[in-house]
Amino acid sequence: MKILVCISHVPDTTAKINFTNNDSEFDTNGVQFVINPNDEFGLTRAIWFKEQAGASVTVVNVGGADAEATLRKALAIGADEAIRINAQPTDGFFVAKQLAEVVKNGGYDLVIAGKESLDYNGGMVPGMLAAILGYDFVNGCIKVDVNGSDVTAVREIDGGKETLSAKLPLVIAGQKGLVEEKDLRIPNMRGIMAARTKALQLVEPTGAAPATKAVKFEKPAPKSAVKLISPNNLDELVNLLHTEAKVI
Amino acid sequence: MSILIYAESAEGKFKKTAFELASYAKKIAGETGTTVTAVTINATNSADLGKYGVDKVLAVTSDKLKAFNAKAYADAIKQAAQKESAKIVLFSSNTDSLHIAPLVAVGLEAGYASNVVALPVSLSPFQVKRNAFSNKAFNVTEITTDVKVLAIGKNSFGLVEASGAAVEEAFSPSLNDNDFTVTVQSSEKVTGKVTIADAEVVVSGGRGLKGPENWGMLEDLASAFGAATACSKPVSDLGWRPHSEHVGQTGKPVAANLYVAVGISGAIQHIAGINSSKVKVVINSDPEAPFFKVADYGVVGDAFDIVPKLTEKIKEFKAHNS
Numbered sequence: 001m002k003i004l005v006c007i008s009h010v011p012d013t014t015a016k017i018n019f020t021n022n023d024s025e026f027d028t029n030g031v032q033f034v035i036n037p038n039d040e041f042g043l044t045r046a047i048w049f050k051e052q053a054g055a056s057v058t059v060v061n062v063g064g065a066d067a068e069a070t071l072r073k074a075l076a077i078g079a080d081e082a083i084r085i086n087a088q089p090t091d092g093f094f095v096a097k098q099l100a101e102v103v104k105n106g107g108y109d110l111v112i113a114g115k116e117s118l119d120y121n122g123g124m125v126p127g128m129l130a131a132i133l134g135y136d137f138v139n140g141c142i143k144v145d146v147n148g149s150d151v152t153a154v155r156e157i158d159g160g161k162e163t164l165s166a167k168l169p170l171v172i173a174g175q176k177g178l179v180e181e182k183d184l185r186i187p188n189m190r191g192i193m194a195a196r197t198k199a200l201q202l203v204e205p206t207g208a209a210p211a212t213k214a215v216k217f218e219k220p221a222p223k224s225a226v227k228l229i230s231p232n233n234l235d236e237l238v239n240l241l242h243t244e245a246k247v248i
Numbered sequence: 249m250s251i252l253i254y255a256e257s258a259e260g261k262f263k264k265t266a267f268e269l270a271s272y273a274k275k276i277a278g279e280t281g282t283t284v285t286a287v288t289i290n291a292t293n294s295a296d297l298g299k300y301g302v303d304k305v306l307a308v309t310s311d312k313l314k315a316f317n318a319k320a321y322a323d324a325i326k327q328a329a330q331k332e333s334a335k336i337v338l339f340s341s342n343t344d345s346l347h348i349a350p351l352v353a354v355g356l357e358a359g360y361a362s363n364v365v366a367l368p369v370s371l372s373p374f375q376v377k378r379n380a381f382s383n384k385a386f387n388v389t390e391i392t393t394d395v396k397v398l399a400i401g402k403n404s405f406g407l408v409e410a411s412g413a414a415v416e417e418a419f420s421p422s423l424n425d426n427d428f429t430v431t432v433q434s435s436e437k438v439t440g441k442v443t444i445a446d447a448e449v450v451v452s453g454g455r456g457l458k459g460p461e462n463w464g465m466l467e468d469l470a471s472a473f474g475a476a477t478a479c480s481k482p483v484s485d486l487g488w489r490p491h492s493e494h495v496g497q498t499g500k501p502v503a504a505n506l507y508v509a510v511g512i513s514g515a516i517q518h519i520a521g522i523n524s525s526k527v528k529v530v531i532n533s534d535p536e537a538p539f540f541k542v543a544d545y546g547v548v549g550d551a552f553d554i555v556p557k558l559t560e561k562i563k564e565f566k567a568h569n570s
Contacts, residue, residue: 013497013517017384026381037498092350093359118382118497123362127318127350136430137318139347142491152433156492158258158343159443162316162435176498181485211359215375215388220523226530226540231549231557237529238561240545245527247449247506248473248565 001055001146001168003046004106006099006113006125007074008036008089009067013118019217026119026217028066035070038114042174044184045144046112047078053146056080058106062089062098068200075195076187082200091210092120096128101206103133108169109149115140115173120214126173135171138164142177250283251276252334253302254325256342257291263446264407265340265400267300271408272400273338274301275367287328287419289313289321298414300407306331306419312428316344320427322351327421329356329395339399341503342445349399359391362399365524382497382520401524402445402503444495447476449506450525452495454480456511456532456551460488465555466510472562478502480512496521511551514539531555 011017012032020027035043049055059074060083061067071082085098103111111130116123130137138144142161143154151166156177187195229237241248251273255266266286273284283303288294290313294305306328313320325348329337337352339345346362353360363379365386373390376398380387444450451470453463463477470477477493484494495502497517507525511532512518519542522528530543531554540546547554 011381013382013520017381019385091359093353096354120380120387121363121382122360123346124350124353124360127347128354128360131322131351131354137347137351138430139318140343156343157316157435157437158445159441160435160437161492163433164430165433166430176494177491211353211357211393212361212389212391215390217380218377218386218388220384220386223542226543226546228540228546228548231547231554234547234554234558234561237545237547237558238565241506241527241529242565242569245506245544247527248562 001049001053001110002106002108003049003055003057003110003112004103004108005039005043005046005057005059005074005079006111007039007043007059007061007070008114008117008119009033009061009063009070010036010117010119013037017219019219023216023218033066033070035073036114036117038116038175040184041176041178042112042114042172043074043077043079045174045178047185048179049146050078050080058083058108060085060099060102062087062095064088071200072195073187075198075200076191077185078191081198083203084200085203085205087205090214091212092122092124093128093211094208096125096132097208098205099125099129100132102203103129110146110168111135111171113171113173115175126171130171133171135169136166138166138170138172141172141174144172144174144178249333249335250285250304251336251338252329252332253284253286253338254345254348255286255288255291255297256340256345257288260290260292262291262293262296263340263342265342265402266297267407268402268405269338269340269400270297270300270302272367272405274408274410276336277301280371285328285332285334286414287325289324294414294416298412299409301410301412302414303412305414305416307416308419308421312423315432317428317430318347318351319430320423322348322355323423323427324421326352326355328419331419335395337395337397339397341399341401346399349397353397356395356397357393358395358397359393360397361389361391364398364400365404367405379524383501383523384520403505403526442474442476444476444478444493444500444502447504449473449475449508450478450495450502450504451475451508451510452478452480452512452522453483453510454512455482462552463489465552465559469508469555469559469562472559472566473506473508475508480518509539509543510555512539513537514542
């Protein structure tokens with residue numbers, strides 16, 4: 001089985017979010033970048049398939065040269081090879097088009113992406129990729145098993161979960177649950193050394209017109225101070241929730 | 249040319265977000281002098297959509313679509329959009345709708361913006377404001393394609409009643425076998441409990457509750473509110489509560505009317521996930537807990553003392569006001 005794991009290079013979850021260039025760009029100054037957490041669950045599951053079933057694992061990113069550190073980390077965790085498509089990932093459709101080329105050229109059976117990236121939160125690339133390829137698609141996937149070309153996948157639904165049968169080739173958009181948090185891997189020294197000699201292929205983008213563009217960014221308005229209520233006066237809290245906040 | 253909404257239903261009944269979507273669509277239709285069409289799949293009571301501004305309902309009824317199937321549903325909605333020559337296609341942010349929307353966008357060669365939090369900033373050029381960076385910022389996105397697909401965040405617009413009636417028309421999209429290669433084996437759904445996605449009020453607990461055995465009082469408070477229960481990441485990592493209750497940046501997002509955080513300090517990742525909620529209440533013994541900086545109302549004190557008392561107060565209130 002050939003697995004492709006799509007990796008977004010995103011600010012660490014604790015990063016301060018600021019904008020620059022007249023609020024048109026994210027300010028990367030002093031920001032640490034990581035593998036998008038939803039993608040990391042998928043990557044770890046892919047490496048499990050590699051170790052248990054001899055799958056090959058390729059990681060791919062659409063991004064600038066700065067994303068190579070994130071791809072190297074994925075290689076250090078255990079991916080076999082990496083591909084970077086040399087373009088800024090400004091639009092979901094454009095990114096999906098680039099990834100579709102990689103899938104077609106590489107003949108991947110299982111494509112794993114995160115259900116959304118923690119920067120743009122578009123939640124659209126995996127579905128668009130599946131639709132462009134004509135592959136089946138499972139979103140919000142919390143479990144995946146493969147037996148030959150038969151796939152059993154569990155997806156989260158509102159208020160529960162649903163078990164699906166599907167066939168390869170398939171695109172899944174994963175999240176926590178694909179593996180447990182405690183099973184995520186921190187690259188060890190051997191992995192880091194090995195990653196240095198693994199192939200990181202640079203591919204130029206194919207022409208695809210973006211369907212959207214980010215015009216500007218805004219920060220939420222500063223909040224007014226919290227109203228403190230004495231634990232001995234909870235009637236006041238109920239009253240405020242009713243008359244002032246109007247939520248009960 | 250009309251605005252098309254996908255009015256999501258469960259067991260035949262529309263979700264509240266379907267009515268919010270109708271209200272949103274009606275507002276844009278009013279400004280652009282067009283009408284609102286809803287496509288429904290195995291739903292009953294399509295007249296209800298008329299109360300929120302839908303002019304026409306394309307009702308799909310099919311046994312083949314009894315279970316959710318992303319490809320087939322997307323195909324049906326795409327065909328409805330083509331039939332109506334819709335330039336704007338709207339989805340809610342329910343799980344199934346978010347599953348389908350990108351498929352429909354590709355099918356219609358449309359640009360897609362999700363997490364939209366308000367009416368379009370401008371109709372020409374077509375710009376919408378959306379949540380980004382896990383609710384830590386907004387992003388104004390311009391859709392440059394002829395057809396536009398949007399997914400509207402819950403509680404972004406609210407319900408607006410309209411006078412009018414929806415005309416129902418049966419619609420039979422042509423579906424092929426290729427649409428049905430993924431099949432549902434089984435599904436587990438909690439019944440009789442409010443889900444985090446649908447809840448108006450969410451009551452959430454953190455490590456301050458000291459152990460899973462103390463969740464009873466939180467559930468009592470939730471039931472007094474008619475709320476769903478949720479938890480912070482450490483609580484789900486410790487196995488005190490199931491992952492499905494974990495809310496925050498890497499868990500479920502919450503966009504409730506009221507979010508009550510008990511014994512949650514308010515790590516930046518947690519706040520990111522719940523920040524779309526309208527009103528936030530924090531109960532914590534530590535007055536320095538970061539949650540107090542983002543909350544609207546706060547009570548400093550012992551949760552084990554406050555929660556049962558508050559439960560009684562809410563019960564009393566509900567008894568007098570319902």
